[in-house]
Amino acid sequence: MIKIKKISDFNLNSKKVLVRLDLNVPFNNNKILDNSRIKASLPTLKEIIKKKGIPVIISHFGRPNGKVNKRFSLKKILKSLSKQLGEKIIFCNQCIGLKVKKILENAKPAQVFLLENLRFHKEETKNNNKFAKDLSKYCDIYINDAFSASHRKHSSIVKITKFIPSGMGKNMENEINNLNKYLKKPKKPITAIVGGSKMNNKINLINSLINKCKYLILGGGVANTFLKSKNLNIGRSIYEKKQIRNVIKIQNKAKKNNCKIILPLDVVISEKNKHLDISKINKNHQILDLGKNTLNVIFEIINNSSTVIWSGPVGYFEKKPYDNGTNKIATLINSKKKLISIAGGGDTISALKKNKKINNISYLSTGGGAFLHWLENFTLPGIEALKK
Ligand code: 3PG
Ligand code: MG
Numbered sequence: 090m091i092k093i094k095k096i097s098d099f100n101l102n103s104k105k106v107l108v109r110l111d112l113n114v115p116f117n118n119n120k121i122l123d124n125s126r127i128k129a130s131l132p133t134l135k136e137i138i139k140k141k142g143i144p145v146i147i148s149h150f151g152r153p154n155g156k157v158n159k160r161f162s163l164k165k166i167l168k169s170l171s172k173q174l175g176e177k178i179i180f181c182n183q184c185i186g187l188k189v190k191k192i193l194e195n196a197k198p199a200q201v202f203l204l205e206n207l208r209f210h211k212e213e214t215k216n217n218n219k220f221a222k223d224l225s226k227y228c229d230i231y232i233n234d235a236f237s238a239s240h241r242k243h244s245s246i247v248k249i250t251k252f253i254p255s256g257m258g259k260n261m262e263n264e265i266n267n268l269n270k271y272l273k274k275p276k277k278p279i280t281a282i283v284g285g286s287k288m289n290n291k292i293n294l295i296n297s298l299i300n301k302c303k304y305l306i307l308g309g310g311v312a313n314t315f316l317k318s319k320n321l322n323i324g325r326s327i328y329e330k331k332q333i334r335n336v337i338k339i340q341n342k343a344k345k346n347n348c349k350i351i352l353p354l355d356v357v358i359s360e361k362n363k364h365l366d367i368s369k370i371n372k373n374h375q376i377l378d379l380g381k382n383t384l385n386v387i388f389e390i391i392n393n394s395s396t397v398i399w400s401g402p403v404g405y406f407e408k409k410p411y412d413n414g415t416n417k418i419a420t421l422i423n424s425k426k427k428l429i430s431i432a433g434g435g436d437t438i439s440a441l442k443k444n445k446k447i448n449n450i451s452y453l454s455t456g457g458g459a460f461l462h463w464l465e466n467f468t469l470p471g472i473e474a475l476k477k
Pocket of ligand 2: 434435436457
């Protein structure tokens with residue numbers, strides 16, 4: 090087996106260490122809703138500072154689609170990161186080019202730098218060779234500590250490892266160890282809960298869960314796509330049209346594999362927060378949470394499971410009362426001491442922490458999509474790139 094280098098394998102003294110973090114924290118109304126991803130980044134940064142290296146932090150933030158957009162500036166995270174790290178951080182409003190060169194030229198050991206959002210360049214998400222080379226140009230070592238973004242074949246995750254000596258950070262190591270511990274040989278029966286609003290790729294990930302789980306509970310936009318594929322009316326609710334054919338295939342495969350897919354039977358809609366049977370939805374309605382009957386079915390399933398894997402809130406949890414389903418599921422999972430429970434993703438952690446329902450969760454992963462993706466082959470593109 091090819092070993093991945095750790096921070097401790099490098100001499101960091103006076104070295105500029107390009108650290109890929111995932112600072113894509115849940116953010117609303119100019120406020121960080123959950124700082125787990127920032128917290129998870131601190132041990133690596135502290136270690137580099139302790140060893141007299143110079144951390145040069147890179148990250149994405151949101152999806153600005155290759156264009157400079159102030160709304161997605163990493164400057165918004167600067168203050169919080171600096172406060173939690175307990176160090177001054179020098180911000181550069183570029184991530185490649187002469188400005189970066191200049192700012193890093195006279196950098197002193199233990200100074201910390203944060204470069205602007207990688208996704209202001211369209212090349213980043215294309216795993217572009219030249220962009221990766223430009224990123225690496227003024228640094229000596231590359232450390233990937235962004236487990237939660239390592240399912241993306243992007244320049245700063247994959248291609249970059251071609252250009253400078255590379256290794257993994259402490260959060261990456263911690264994620265791999267914990268996920269291996271609980272999920273390589275999981276206790277059966279296994280139930281997976283998949284929700285959230287981001288749908289692209291999730292449908293494919295669901296495909297792989299079918300081989301592993303007895304029950305697959307769906308909420309959010311993913312569930313809506315399944316409901317739509319059964320010709321049910323979902324009104325104005327979000328769903329993914331181009332995945333309908335895939336979803337039909339997945340349902341057939343689930344039947345063959347004895348995996349039961351649980352879809353909403355009743356829901357809460359935007360109009361007067363009314364509870365409705367799924368068959369009663371009309372074209373003006375928008376599905377925002379699971380209904381009571383569906384929740385009862387889910388509780389019964391959780392009560393009979395040995396392992397629960399959870400990624401993505403089951404409703405529009407940012408807004409009351411549509412956080413009810415997510416909160417109730419969180420409360421039940423957290424009350425079960427013998428249950429192995431692994432939850433992942435910025436929004437899922439945020440939902441769990443909001444009500445302090447985490448003391449009995451076996452492991453909270455910083456990865457949402459990454460965590461589901463990891464389950465497919467127990468690795469990620471960003472982890473594989475470090476092996477080369
Ligand atoms: C996440 O929030 O899941 C990661 O930061 C990756 O973000 P992305 O889905 O926009 O690639
Ligand atoms: Mg996210």
